[in-house]
Amino acid sequence: MRTRLWLAATLILALTTPALADRRTEAKEYVDWGITCAQKNLWPQAVLQFVKATEKDPSYAAAWNNLAIGYEQLGRFDDARKAYDKALALDRSNQFIRTNYDQFREIYDRQNRRRDR
Amino acid sequence: MTARIAAGIVSLGLSVGTLACMDFYEVPVDVPIQAKLDVSMFKRVLVAGFLAGGSRAIDPNTETARLLRSQLRTKSDLKVIDADVLSLVDEMDRRATADLPISAAGNEGKIKNSKDMEAYEAIFNDKEFWKKIGEEYQSPLIVTGSVLFTEVSKSGMVSTVAPTAGPDGITTYREVQQFRDQKGFALDQKFVFIDGKTGSLLHSETLHSDTYYPSTQNTPALSAYFELMDKVLPTFLTTLNTQRIRGTRILIK
Numbered sequence: 618m619r620t621r622l623w624l625a626a627t628l629i630l631a632l633t634t635p636a637l638a639d640r641r642t643e644a645k646e647y648v649d650w651g652i653t654c655a656q657k658n659l660w661p662q663a664v665l666q667f668v669k670a671t672e673k674d675p676s677y678a679a680a681w682n683n684l685a686i687g688y689e690q691l692g693r694f695d696d697a698r699k700a701y702d703k704a705l706a707l708d709r710s711n712q713f714i715r716t717n718y719d720q721f722r723e724i725y726d727r728q729n730r731r732r733d734r
Numbered sequence: 735m736t737a738r739i740a741a742g743i744v745s746l747g748l749s750v751g752t753l754a755c756m757d758f759y760e761v762p763v764d765v766p767i768q769a770k771l772d773v774s775m776f777k778r779v780l781v782a783g784f785l786a787g788g789s790r791a792i793d794p795n796t797e798t799a800r801l802l803r804s805q806l807r808t809k810s811d812l813k814v815i816d817a818d819v820l821s822l823v824d825e826m827d828r829r830a831t832a833d834l835p836i837s838a839a840g841n842e843g844k845i846k847n848s849k850d851m852e853a854y855e856a857i858f859n860d861k862e863f864w865k866k867i868g869e870e871y872q873s874p875l876i877v878t879g880s881v882l883f884t885e886v887s888k889s890g891m892v893s894t895v896a897p898t899a900g901p902d903g904i905t906t907y908r909e910v911q912q913f914r915d916q917k918g919f920a921l922d923q924k925f926v927f928i929d930g931k932t933g934s935l936l937h938s939e940t941l942h943s944d945t946y947y948p949s950t951q952n953t954p955a956l957s958a959y960f961e962l963m964d965k966v967l968p969t970f971l972t973t974l975n976t977q978r979i980r981g982t983r984i985l986i987k
Contacts, residue, residue: 645987652985655761679756679986686983692766713758713984724979728767 644674651683660690671703678708682717694725757987767977771927771937778874779812779974780930782867783820785854787845788884789919791955795819798881798923801963802970806877809971815871822878825863826854848922851880858926861933868930875974876928879938883959886944887917918946919955921962925970939973941966 651666664687670680685700701718708714773779781802786795799819806814823844845851857863864876892914895907921944927937943965947953 648987652759652987655985656759683985686761686763686985689765689983690763692768711986713756713986717983720981720983724765724767 640674641677644670644677644680647673648677648680648683651687655683655687660687663687664691671700676707678704678711678714681707682711682714685721686717689721689724694728697721698725759985760982761985763981763983765979765981767972767979769976770939770973773812773875773974776812776873776875776930778815778872779806779810779877780815780817780867780871780874781806781819781877782817783822784878785822785826785845785851785857785880786883787823787847787851787880788882789955791885792883792959794881794883794959795821795823797956797959798963801960801967802877805967805971806974810974812875812974815874817871820867820878822857823854826857845882847884848882851882851922855880855924858928858935858938863933864928864930865933868928868933871930873929873931875936876930877925878928879924879926880922881924882920882922883955883962884920884922885917885955886920886946887915887949888946889913889915892916915949916946917949918944918953919958919962920944921959921966923963923966925973927973937973939969941969 647666647670651663651670654660654663654666664684667680667684667687670677671684674680681700681704685697685704688694688697688700698721701714701721704711704714705718781799784795784798786793786798788794796819803814803816806812827844845854858878868874868876890913891911893909893911896910897905897907899905920942922940922942924938924940926935928934929936943962945958945961947958
């Protein structure tokens with residue numbers, strides 16, 4: 618019985634891993650292109666690529682981080698916050714994401730203080 | 735305990751390893767912070783004048799209007815209207831009956847403190863008055879408010895850095911507490927933004943700032959006034975203008 622269970626688990630892993638890897642590979646291509654756009658200061662185009670990356674692979678923390686930065690740059694602070702939350706939920710220990718998020722929060726809180734006044 | 739330490743080390747090693755393997759790109763960002771007030775419907779701005787009170791060493795009404803106009807000319811897209819600065823205190827006194835003036839102090843120092851100021855602040859809600867002014871200047875954005883510039887003093891312990899010569903001739907510096915008399919100035923500023931078309935109040939913002947000097951130092955009131963205005967001006971300007979904050983973020987793969 619136990620052997621059968623192991624076999625089933627191995628089979629599922631063997632079938633799903635390539636599919637997940639394919640998704641990640643495609644998502645990485647979008648992220649690569651998005652980074653190129655961002656480096657050329659083409660943020661709307663970069664955001665489009667990062668959105669596609671997160672759609673392709675919703676578990677890709679880096680794509681959510683980059684998308685959050687893109688939204689931030691476009692002044693879409695609520696969307697940026699949601700994207701950062703998603704990135705941190707996927708990879709809480711990532712220091713790059715945490716640093717970006719801390720810097721974003723300073724601006725986000727300031728903007729909200731202004732709205733509250 | 736040992737297992738926990740080992741787990742911690744492994745976890746740290748893994749995260750360092752992950753970061754080391756991760757491709758990252760530092761990019762400059764220029765994040766916009768929206769202005770508090772949408773002034774897109776206005777083409778012109780009129781700094782009308784202020785309720786002014788406190789020290790008579792300067793004329794806070796004229797100085798504030800002049801300073802704000804010059805700042806708006808260089809840091810705003812709105813066309814600044816050149817007009818005589820209104821004396822809102824006189825306007826309010828004119829409205830009061832001769833028997834019952836708002837303030838009985840005569841011309842000298844009608845407004846001495848914030849309580850005196852409150853009696854005059856009703857003018858900001860007088861839609862008809864502002865609408866009439868707006869009609870004269872083709873419905874601009876009207877900037878008005880109150881300025882209370884007062885002399886202040888305080889005594890207490892102040893920390894200073896004092897040099898001390900050691901036996902080897904080397905001078906060292908240490909923090910010492912000294913009792914000092916200080917005098918200075920305080921600025922209580924209220925900026926009021928009014929729609930010149932309807933006369934209605936759009937936004938108001940109250941700010942306080944003060945500065946102290948040793949009582950032996952003779953600082954001109956005008957110089958202290960500009961020092962205090964320097965502190966409140968950024969807040970005033972960001973009410974009308976979108977501000978951009980520059981920084982860097984890290985894109986990762």
